[in-house]
Amino acid sequence: MLLNLGTSLMLFISNSLITMYGKCDKxxxxxxxxxxxPEKNVVSWSAIIGACxxxxxxxxxxxxxxxMLSEGSRPSRGAILNAMACVRSCEEADxxxxxxxxxxxxxxxxVQSAAAGMFARCGKMEVxxxxxxxxxxxxxxxxxxxxxxxxxxxxxxxxxxxxxxxxLQGIFPDAITLLSVIRACxxxxxxxxAHIVHGIITTWVLP
Numbered sequence: 001m002l003l004n005l006g007t008s009l010m011l012f013i014s015n016s017l018i019t020m021y022g023k024c025d026k027x028x029x030x031x032x033x034x035x036x037x038p039e040k041n042v043v044s045w046s047a048i049i050g051a052c053x054x055x056x057x058x059x060x061x062x063x064x065x066x067x068m069l070s071e072g073s074r075p076s077r078g079a080i081l082n083a084m085a086c087v088r089s090c091e092e093a094d095x096x097x098x099x100x101x102x103x104x105x106x107x108x109x110x111v112q113s114a115a116a117g118m119f120a121r122c123g124k125m126e127v128x129x130x131x132x133x134x135x136x137x138x139x140x141x142x143x144x145x146x147x148x149x150x151x152x153x154x155x156x157x158x159x160x161x162x163x164x165x166x167x168l169q170g171i172f173p174d175a176i177t178l179l180s181v182i183r184a185c186x187x188x189x190x191x192x193x194a195h196i197v198h199g200i201i202t203t204w205v206l207p
Contacts, residue, residue: 007039015043022051030055042068046079049086058086069099080105084118093122109135113142120149125158140171147173148180156184160193173200 014037021029030051037044045068052061065083069075075083080100087093097115105111112135120128132138132146143166150159163173163181173181178201185193 011037011039011041011044015041015047018044018047018051022047022054025055027051027055027057040073042073042076042079045073046076046082049079049082053082053085058088061086062088062092065096075099075103075105077105077108077111080111081114084111084114087118087122090122090124093118093124109137113138113145116142117145117149120146120153123153125149125153125155138166138169138171140166140174140177143171144174144177144180147177147184151180151183151187154187156187159184 014033017033018030021027021033030048034040034044034048045064049061049064049068052058052064062083065075065079065086068079080096080103083096083099084093087096096118100106100111100115106115112131116128116131116135118128119125119131128146128149132142135142143162147159147162147166150156150162159180163177166173178197181197181200182194185197
């Protein structure tokens with residue numbers, strides 16, 4: 001598929017093609033490029049796992065992550081983040097986080113945030129909250145992930161508590177975060193809370 005180029009340039013082009021086809025919903029072409037590569041690096045693995053994620057092939061992406069490790073590639077931050085997003089069970093979450101610890105990536109804030117979201121998505125809220133509390137500098141994405149997880153787990157008070165803490169730190173919710181907050185209010189069926197959230201929407205989201 002590619003011309004006879006220098007190894008470094010060929011790797012760069014192949015990795016870029018994998019990413020491009022993945023974003024264009026052409027996973028088969030991403031996989032074709034990947035499979036035809038005579039040499040792969042960790043960016044190649046990260047790109048194909050990301051292509052799986054973008055094309056709803058999480059099981060395949062997770063399998064490729066383990067294949068990468070079995071072939072001796074040390075996981076990069078990008079590969080870990082993509083693998084975490086592919087996780088769908090508590091067992092998978094535990095296994096991936098073990099790899100994070102073994103490779104000393106647990107101090108990376110993006111990895112910490114993704115790990116908290118991963119465990120929350122799997123229903124391990126105590127682990128997720130512990131990781132969340134350990135993040136020194138929380139951004140909107142970190143807060144939003146936790147609020148959404150609490151709302152989906154039918155823990156509305158915890159979701160609203162996170163919203164309050166977030167706003168006290170001067171971080172205000174976007175529309176996506178407020179959808180989770182609305183869900184939490186709906187669980188509680190509280191007119192007072194609904195009215196407060198409506199005020200936040202009017203002030204910070206609507207023009």
